Amino acid sequence: xxxxxxxxxxxxxxxxxxxxxxxxxxxxxxxxxxxxxxxxxxxxxxxxxxxxxxxxxxxxxxxxxxxxxxxxxxxxxxxxxxxxxxxxxxxxxxxxxxxxxxxxxxxxxxxxxxxxxxxxxxxxxxxxxxxxxxxxxxxxxxxxxxxxxxxxxxxxxxxxxxxxxxxxxxxxxxxxxxxxx
Amino acid sequence: xxxxxxxxxxxxxxxxxxxxxxxxxxxxxxxxxxxxxxxxxxxxxxxxxxxxxxxxxxxxxxxxxxxxxxxxxxxxxxxxxxxxxxxxxxxxxxxxxxxxxxxxxxxxxxxxxxxxxxxxxxxxxxxxxxxxxxxxxxxxxxxxxxxxxxxxxxxxxxxxxxxxxxxxxxxxxxxxxxxxxxxxxxxxxxxxxxxxxxxxxxxxxxxxxxxxxxxxxxxxxxxxxxxxxxxxxxxxxxxxxxxxxxxxxxxx
Numbered sequence: 001x002x003x004x005x006x007x008x009x010x011x012x013x014x015x016x017x018x019x020x021x022x023x024x025x026x027x028x029x030x031x032x033x034x035x036x037x038x039x040x041x042x043x044x045x046x047x048x049x050x051x052x053x054x055x056x057x058x059x060x061x062x063x064x065x066x067x068x069x070x071x072x073x074x075x076x077x078x079x080x081x082x083x084x085x086x087x088x089x090x091x092x093x094x095x096x097x098x099x100x101x102x103x104x105x106x107x108x109x110x111x112x113x114x115x116x117x118x119x120x121x122x123x124x125x126x127x128x129x130x131x132x133x134x135x136x137x138x139x140x141x142x143x144x145x146x147x148x149x150x151x152x153x154x155x156x157x158x159x160x161x162x163x164x165x166x167x168x169x170x171x172x173x174x175x176x177x178x179x180x181x
Numbered sequence: 182x183x184x185x186x187x188x189x190x191x192x193x194x195x196x197x198x199x200x201x202x203x204x205x206x207x208x209x210x211x212x213x214x215x216x217x218x219x220x221x222x223x224x225x226x227x228x229x230x231x232x233x234x235x236x237x238x239x240x241x242x243x244x245x246x247x248x249x250x251x252x253x254x255x256x257x258x259x260x261x262x263x264x265x266x267x268x269x270x271x272x273x274x275x276x277x278x279x280x281x282x283x284x285x286x287x288x289x290x291x292x293x294x295x296x297x298x299x300x301x302x303x304x305x306x307x308x309x310x311x312x313x314x315x316x317x318x319x320x321x322x323x324x325x326x327x328x329x330x331x332x333x334x335x336x337x338x339x340x341x342x343x344x345x346x347x348x349x350x351x352x353x354x355x356x357x358x359x360x361x362x363x364x365x366x367x368x369x370x371x372x373x374x375x376x377x378x379x380x381x382x383x384x385x386x387x388x389x390x391x392x393x394x395x396x397x398x399x400x401x402x403x404x405x406x407x408x409x410x411x412x413x414x415x416x417x418x419x420x421x422x423x424x425x426x427x428x429x430x431x432x433x
Contacts, residue, residue: 023397023427077215082228087344087397087432089230116217119224123231127427128397131228134215 023128026085032132035081039168039180041153044160045086046125050151051079052170052178055136075101075111075137076178078151082131089124096155099137100167102148111149114138122158147172148181234425235290237298241402241420245280245304245330247359248413249273254378256315258365266316266365268378273320273361274311277413280304280330284418293431294340300353302332302416308361320363320376327362332384342431349390353406357384385409386416397427 027047030037035049042048055074078099084090099111113120114136125131137149150169157163170178209221216224226232249270256266282305288298308328312321334355341348358381365376388406395401400422408414 087428089427089430092229114217115224117223119216121224123225123229125228126230126233126397127432129228129230129427131225133224136215136217 024083024085024130025128028130029081029083032081034079034132036180039170040081041165041168042085043153043157043163043165045084045088045090046092046157046160047081047083047085048092048153048156049081050168050170051180052076052149053079054177075139075146076149078113078135078137080133080135082125082133084125084127084129087127089126091122091158092125093122093156093158094133094135095120095122096158098152098155100150100152101139101146102150103144104147105144107144109139111137111139149178230426230430233427233430235430236425237286237288237296237422237429239284239286239402239420239422241284241286241418241422243280243282243284243302243304244417245282245302246413246415247278247280247330248411249275249278249359249361249380250413251411252359252380252382254359254361254380256318256320256363256365256376256378258374258376265376266318266320266378268313268315268320270380272313272315273363273378274313275308275361278306278308278328280306280328282330284332284420286336286420286422288336288338290340290426290429296338296340296351298336298338300332300334300336300355302330304330306330310361310363314368317368318376319366319368320378321366321373323362323364323375329358329360331358332356334384336388338388340429340431342428342433344433345394347392347394347400347429349388349392349404351388351390353384353386353388355384357382357408383410384414386414388416392422394428398424400424 029035029040029047029049035051039051040047040049053076055077080094082092100108101111102108148169148171150167152167154164169181171181172178211219211221213219252270254268254270255264258265282303284300284302286298286300288296290296305326306328307326310322332355334353336351336353338349338351360377360379363376364373366373386406386408388404390402390404392400392402402420404418406416
């Protein structure tokens with residue numbers, strides 16, 4: 001062969017094609033290891049999973065602007081994983097997640113997603129893409145001790161308006177953090 | 182060795198924007214992974230289609246059929262010499278030269294379907310011209326790789342998605358350089374030098390391409406085109422490309 005360059009190029013093209021980046025596969029969220037399978041919900045094309053972890057440090061004072069008082073202890077951080085199992089972008093609106101805290105006295109109140117830069121807006125999860133985000137939770141009233149936090153997800157997938165899924169609930173265990181129930 | 186340098190420069194040119202971006206991020210030290218507290222990124226980056234960059238970077242094998250007939254070649258001896266001889270491509274007795282090489286391309290989407298890009302092609306051949314005379318010089322064929330083709334220019338195209346395939350029609354416009362190395366000797370002399378006869382002109386090439394998605398962000402493509410300014414010129418390519426958006430944002 002007089003042009004030896006051609007065949008290495010063809011080999012590179014073939015190899016690169018075989019090694020292209022793989023996309024998200026259905027139910028792949030739980031395999032990442034930071035979200036329990038019981039904390040994953042499927043809403044149309046989207047798999048959405050959550051986890052709670054105790055905040056290592058209190059949010060800065062500016063994060064609590066607009067709230068009547070800072071909570072007695074930092075609320076946990078919400079870990080969100082989302083994966084799109086379809087070949088088209090799928091709408092995802094995390095701001096529509098309703099996070100409810102249940103006190104040990106039986107009371108309940110809504111928590112907010114702390115978003116000081118107003119970044120949490122409706123977006124589309126790219127086809128076969130997956131993402132991971134962490135969001136601080138905030139309380140709009142003086143916090144009473146929280147025993148359970150539930151994330152209601154029915155409205156976070158605008159492309160699947162009729163879909164309903166049970167909330168993802170976590171219970172607090174002293175010294176053990178949060179466990180999905 | 183020179184070929185390796187050319188390939189290296191080409192790859193560097195193609196990857197320069199990505200490398201520059203990576204370099205600019207190198208100095209950003211992330212302090213948190215919590216929304217609103219990140220220094221180097223923001224919510225949605227890495228997974229949302231709104232934050233994906235709609236560009237395509239490609240590398241491929243190229244095959245061209247070039248006809249010197251109807252083209253005027255200007256010959257020089259050495260890099261900086263004046264033009265010493267001219268001849269029409271047909272005088273060299275070459276009806277067509279088959280070239281092989283590679284092409285690099287990058288394009289970005291202007292709308293959902295319309296894209297604008299830039300192509301860079303370099304290909305080589307062993308041409309077998311006749312021995313002939315031009316302007317008092319005797320020209321004879323050289324051994325080895327003695328012909329090269331370079332094409333640079335923008336391309337405007339339309340993409341039609343069809344699931345795991347997509348079809349593209351595009352128009353490439355640009356500058357083409359063809360160069361033929363020959364042994365050159367003044368007729369009254371016996372001393373021979375290496376002469377290089379070069380044609381510089383434009384090309385206007387409608388192309389058709391089919392892409393097969395090998396993953397949501399990569400394709401393998403087969404394409405072909407005809408130079409409307411010299412219809413005997415044909416181009417074919419087989420390439421691999423990485424895409425900033427899955428399925429370029431539209432699956433079907």
